Amino acid sequence: MCGIAGIVLSDGMADPIALDRMLHSLSHRGPDGASRDVVAGFGHTRLAIIDLETGDQPFKTESGHRLVANGEIYNYLELRSALGEEKFTTLSDCEIPLILFERRGDKFADDLRGMYAIAVRGGHQTDVHLSRDPFGIKPLYSSIIDGGVAFSSEISAIADAGLIPRALHEEARDEMLQLQFSTGRKTLQAHATRILPGETARIRDDGVTHVRQRDVLPQEGPGDWSEEEALEILDDVLMNSVLVHQRADVPYGMFLSGGIDSSAILACMRELNDRPVEAFTAGFTGTDVADERAHAERVAKAAGANFHSVNFTEDDFWTLLPEIVSVFDDPTTDYAILPTYKLGALARAHGLKVILSGEGGDELFAGYGRYRRSLRPWWLGGRPMRSQGLFDGERLLRAEDGAWRRSEGPVDTGAAWSKLQQAQAADCRNWLPNDLLIKLDRCLMAHGVEGRTPFLDPEVAAVAFNLPEALKIKNGQGKYLLRRWLATRIPEAEPYSKKRGFTVPVAHWISSKACVTGELVAAQPAIQEIADPDNVCRLFNSLEGNPASKPGQMAWTLLFYALWHRYHIQGQVLEGGVLECLSSK
Numbered sequence: 037m038c039g040i041a042g043i044v045l046s047d048g049m050a051d052p053i054a055l056d057r058m059l060h061s062l063s064h065r066g067p068d069g070a071s072r073d074v075v076a077g078f079g080h081t082r083l084a085i086i087d088l089e090t091g092d093q094p095f096k097t098e099s100g101h102r103l104v105a106n107g108e109i110y111n112y113l114e115l116r117s118a119l120g121e122e123k124f125t126t127l128s129d130c131e132i133p134l135i136l137f138e139r140r141g142d143k144f145a146d147d148l149r150g151m152y153a154i155a156v157r158g159g160h161q162t163d164v165h166l167s168r169d170p171f172g173i174k175p176l177y178s179s180i181i182d183g184g185v186a187f188s189s190e191i192s193a194i195a196d197a198g199l200i201p202r203a204l205h206e207e208a209r210d211e212m213l214q215l216q217f218s219t220g221r222k223t224l225q226a227h228a229t230r231i232l233p234g235e236t237a238r239i240r241d242d243g244v245t246h247v248r249q250r251d252v253l254p255q256e257g258p259g260d261w262s263e264e265e266a267l268e269i270l271d272d273v274l275m276n277s278v279l280v281h282q283r284a285d286v287p288y289g290m291f292l293s294g295g296i297d298s299s300a301i302l303a304c305m306r307e308l309n310d311r312p313v314e315a316f317t318a319g320f321t322g323t324d325v326a327d328e329r330a331h332a333e334r335v336a337k338a339a340g341a342n343f344h345s346v347n348f349t350e351d352d353f354w355t356l357l358p359e360i361v362s363v364f365d366d367p368t369t370d371y372a373i374l375p376t377y378k379l380g381a382l383a384r385a386h387g388l389k390v391i392l393s394g395e396g397g398d399e400l401f402a403g404y405g406r407y408r409r410s411l412r413p414w415w416l417g418g419r420p421m422r423s424q425g426l427f428d429g430e431r432l433l434r435a436e437d438g439a440w441r442r443s444e445g446p447v448d449t450g451a452a453w454s455k456l457q458q459a460q461a462a463d464c465r466n467w468l469p470n471d472l473l474i475k476l477d478r479c480l481m482a483h484g485v486e487g488r489t490p491f492l493d494p495e496v497a498a499v500a501f502n503l504p505e506a507l508k509i510k511n512g513q514g515k516y517l518l519r520r521w522l523a524t525r526i527p528e529a530e531p532y533s534k535k536r537g538f539t540v541p542v543a544h545w546i547s548s549k550a551c552v553t554g555e556l557v558a559a560q561p562a563i564q565e566i567a568d569p570d571n572v573c574r575l576f577n578s579l580e581g582n583p584a585s586k587p588g589q590m591a592w593t594l595l596f597y598a599l600w601h602r603y604h605i606q607g608q609v610l611e612g613g614v615l616e617c618l619s620s621k
Contacts, residue, residue, distance in 0.1 A: 038093070039065030039081040039481075040104040040176075041193050042155050044164045045184035046241045050077035054197045058186075061193040064363075065106070067484045076102040076157050077184075083484055085284050085389060086112075091128035100159025101138055105130040106189050107152030107174045108488070110280040115147065129283075130154075137165070142236050142248050145169075149280070149494055153231070155187055163240035170252035171396070171492040172233030172469025175366065175477055179228045184241045191228040192365040192604070200227035202605050210435070213566070213593060214425025216369040217470040223366050225604070230366075233469050252494050253461055257452030259502045266507055266517055269499055274521070277493040278304035281392055288390035288488075289314030291379060292341070293538070294332035296403070296515055296522060296531055297394030301490055303525035305392065306339045313341040316383055316391070318348055318375035323541035331530075338528035346382045348375045353545045358610035358617045361599040363482045368471045369593045371540040376479040384483040391480060395472045396491035399463045400500035401515040402508035407459045421459055426590060432571050456505055468492075543588020546595065547579040549615070556618035557594055562601035567594070 039062030043050035052074050059070045059079045066081025073079075073094040080093040085108065095103045109115070112129035115136075123135050129150075136144035137156045142165060145154065151173035156165045166187055168176045178187040179200045186199045194200050203226040208218040221229040231237055234250040261269065278301060282288060290305060292298045292315040305313045315336045319329035329345045336343040353374065360377045361367075383391050398404050406421050427433050453461065476487040490496070503517060510516035519531040546553060554576025558569035576591050578584070599617060602608045610617045 038083055038104075038106045039063075039189045039193070040093075040106045040153060040155055041079040041186075041188040042104065042164065043077045043181070043184065043186050043197075043199070044157065044162070044240075045077065046162045047183060049074050054199060055079050057197040058188060058193040061196040062189060064484060065189060065481045073102055078102055078104045078155060078157070080104045083389065083481075083486060085286055085486060086129050087127040088285050090126040091130070093128075093130065095126070095128075095131050095134050097134060097138060099138065101134060101156065102159075103130070103134040103137070103154065103156040105133060105152055105154045106176075107150055107154070107169065108283075108486070109133065109148050109150040109152065110283060110493075111147075111149035113283075133167075142238065142246065145236050145250060151488070151492075153189060163238050163245065165236060165238050166231050167236040168231045168233055170234035170250050170494070171464070171473070171489075173473050173477075173489060173492055175474060176231040177223070177228045177366075178231060178237075178239055180241065180243060185239045187231075187239075190365055191223060191225045194228060195225065195365075195604075200225070202607055203227060204601070204605050209566075209597075212367060212369065213433070213597065214427060215422060216426070216593070217367075217467070217474070219466045219470055224600075225365065233465070252497055253464060254498050254502050255452070256502055257454055257457065258504050261504060261507075263507060263517070263520075266499075266503060267521060270517060270521055273493075273495045273499050274300065274490070275304050275307070277490040277496050278392070279308055281488045281490040281493075282308060284390050286389040287314075287387055288392065289316060289383060289386070289388045290392040291315075291376075291394070292317050292332050292336060292343075293394070294328050294335045294529065295394070295538075296518055296529070297397030297491065299335050299526055299529035299531070300397070300518060300522050301392055301394050302335065302339050302341060303522060303529075304490070306341070307525075313339065314383075314386065314388060315339075315341040315343050316379050316386075317343070317345045318379050319345060320348055320375075320541055322350065323544045325539045325541045325544075328538075335526060335529045338526050344382060344386065346375070346378050348378050348540075350545045350548065352378065353542070354549070354615070355613045357596075357614050358599055358603075358612070360479075361596060362603050362610055363478045364474075364600065365604055366470075366474055366478075367596070367600050367604075368474055369596045370471050370475055371542050371589075371592060372538060373475050373479055374540055374542075376475055377482065380480040380483040380485050383480075384485050388485065390486045390488060392488050392490060393476060394491060395476060395489045396468065397515065397518065399460055399468055400491055400497055401503070401518045402456060402460060402505075403514040404463070405514075407456060407514065408509060408512070410459050411455060421462060426586075426593060430590065432575060432590065433567050435566070454505060456508065457501065460501065541583075542592040543579060543583035543585060546576070546588060546591050547581070547583040550576045550579040550591075552615065553595065553618075554591070556615060557591075557598045560598040560601070560618065562605070563594060563598050 041058035153176035
């Protein structure tokens with residue numbers, strides 16, 4: 037796992053000073069070293085996970101093809117064997133796509149099983165191929181610059197090098213405020229766009245010239261397996277996925293909430309490892325939100341795992357939030373970023389470089405209640421997913437014309453997809469890469485830790501997405517088959533219990549300093565552009581003594597955005613706690 041960067045010009049070589057600035061900006065993603073190839077315009081910061089001795093990048097072939105990659109190719113041993121050992125000069129998993137590019141051109145990513153963001157350039161070509169894994173686990177951004185194109189694992193690296201101005205994309209901002217993330221190619225940084233999940237794009241100075249799309253979700257409708265057949269198939273693919281996701285030359289562990297998804301990952305790891313699994317959990321004290329640590333500890337004990345917990349406190353909220361905001365150049369206001377960031381620090385403090393996590397289980401096995409609501413008719417309480425934004429109808433934002441709704445757009449459907457599969461696919465396209473996965477990437481890579489997601493694997497998806505719907509939803513609960521599988525492995529996880537929603541007590545924490553915080557937030561130019569200051573103050577004041585959920589969520593979103601704009605658009609350094617940052621000139 038690493039950070040990649042590049043400046044590819046149509047006439048001449050990249051400025052080495054600008055390339056070095058990009059690598060400096062990405063140093064947290066690769067604390068084990070940095071290197072560059074000025075001829076190609078490629079740079080790389082390394083977090084050494086596989087092939088610690090010879091895996092430094094950029095890679096180069098005798099014909100002059102060059103590559104930098106951020107990610108892990110989990111089937112690299114199988115591909116390496118098929119391609120022939122004599123083709124390789126290192127033991128790195130990321131040398132595989134370079135050899136495949138020589139043979140297949142822009143089809144080089146078709147057989148990769150893993151998470152990746154890859155840049156590859158032919159020996160005499162003036163354009164660059166940028167490729168991203170089909171779930172969007174690893175981020176990749178590009179910008180058209182004077183005379184060429186720049187790309188990076190993070191937008192900040194492109195801006196920090198002075199290659200693009202810091203400017204706001206207002207439509208993306210409005211969408212982020214309403215949904216808690218932005219979708220599609222656009223980002224809140226007006227001059228940077230995303231490479232979309234599954235894309236391999238050829239780019240030069242006049243823009244994208246060709247895009248090849250790799251889809252990971254099967255195009256078929258629900259299968260007709262029996263419950264016992266499906267259970268056996270699920271066992272095979274899940275165990276295999278966790279097995280290959282553990283391929284590493286460094287210590288690894290996992291994040292454990294005690295819920296279905298993380299408990300299933302733990303169950304697999306227990307069977308696949310001779311030593312106790314290192315399991316990490318976060319919780320909260322002093323509030324009325326559910327603390328998962330006691331249940332997670334029981335699950336860890338039942339699995340023989342070493343249990344580590346961290347308490348995210350109100351003091352952490354007021355002191356760490358500016359630091360956390362600074363790593364989210366592509367923002368999400370998902371409050372789960374708060375404990376995830378502290379968990380990343382805890383894992384690194386225990387000497388781990390790799391963490392397995394349960395992202396993707398709800399999306400592939402249909403765990404969310406919003407899926408079930410979307411299937412019901414309106415007269416039984418049904419409603420489409422994300423039919424309403426956070427601020428809709430609240431008369432708080434200056435513009436509530438609903439223009440942000442155009443951004444998400446329709447989801448391309450498989451020829452035989454059911455309505456449930458369409459809802460799942462919408463989340464896989466929008467929610468997963470732009471919220472959950474960006475959260476995991478930024479919160480862990482800030483500490484030099486790699487996050488791996490065994491559910492988000494093509495072989496797991498081929499089974500889970502196509503399960504008969506009766507094996508996804510049963511007796512009003514989602515993830516039925518996964519629950520049944522887990523019940524045979526770790527019954528202490530209580531897999532048939534009601535789903536426990538994950539909540540972070542941001543409303544409670546804000547309420548303790550609501551008045552002063554509201555005044556400071558309302559005074560920010562970025563907030564005054566979108567809302568009347570008096571209304572913002574009233575919103576925050578309403579939390580004093582009554583930290584209600586929705587007002588608290590709106591206040592949290594405005595607070596996050598105010599800090600984000602100061603750092604990522606205005607370019608101000610965030611020093612001190614929340615109140616100090618907001619009051620500084």
